[in-house]
Amino acid sequence: MFGSVVGGYMPHGDLRVLWQPLEFLIILGAALGGFVISNPKEVTMATGKHLGRLLKSSPYSKQDYVELLCLQFSLFKLAKSKGALALEAHIENPEDSTIFTNYPVFMKNHDASDFLCDTLRLITMGTENPHELEAMMDEDIESRKHEAHAVAHAVGALGEGLPAFGIVAAVLGVIVTMGSISEPPEVLGMLIGGALVGTFFGILMSYGLVAPMGAYLGFYCEAEFKYLECMRSGILAHVQGYAPAISVEFARKTLSGHDRPSFIELEDATAELAPA
Secondary structure, three states: OHHHHHHHHOOOOOHHHHOOHHHHHHHHHHHHHHHHHHOOHHHHHHHHHHHHHHHOOOOOOHHHHHHHHHHHHHHHHHHHHHOHHHHHHHHHOHHHOOOHHHOHHHHHOHHHHHHHHHHHHHHHOOOOOHHHHHHHHHHHHHHHHHHHHHHHHHHHHHHHHHHHHHHHHHHHHHHHHHOOOOOOHHHHHHHHHHHHHHHHHHHHHHHHHHHHHHHHHHHHHHHHHHHHHHHHHHHHHHHOOOOHHHHHHHHHOOOOOOOOOOHHHHHHHHHOOOOO
């Protein structure tokens, strides 16, 4: 993106004109200040952490989903053979569980672990109505999703505001230029060109960098919550009385094509599991 813009400018323009550090200070400083003012502390603090996601292609791989489906299969099989109460020892202390400790990727995801254990805990306490359980899980996922999307929305709003801050910098540059109106055309031309860099920089940073970053963070959040939705579908199928193999098939069907293991791949993976 930067290569195309600068490369298209270089044959006829002077790169030195684009170097306007005071314009950059006005635009980026004002944008940062507006970002801090418009967002709660939790969102501001979480933004730095979330920006690391820009370097990742996806939160989970196909193998991570195979692991998740195998975990669900093991839990559902235990509940079917020994009753729902047999899950208590595992969901109360998943770090010491002989089942959970076999799935390291899942155990690193504290949100997913809390979601699964809390939901299974309700089942062991007697919550058997699939519709009530579905409503509860939907509300839980929606609440978590709203919180996670706050950073993406904040970055997107920052991108939308950058062109306006670019205009602010350009107007200030014009004010400076008007104070030198008696200078020769060569000097005025450089001053006006420097002022217009503010508009250029604000628009470029907005539509070329910051707004796309916000959009990508939004897509990443959606992909991240597919993990919870996969668990949700498996749990609902289990509560409705389906066999473990069928329950995890319901869960598998929620996954996108590039993340979804085939029926045979999942069958082979669950066949290799040791008894709980």
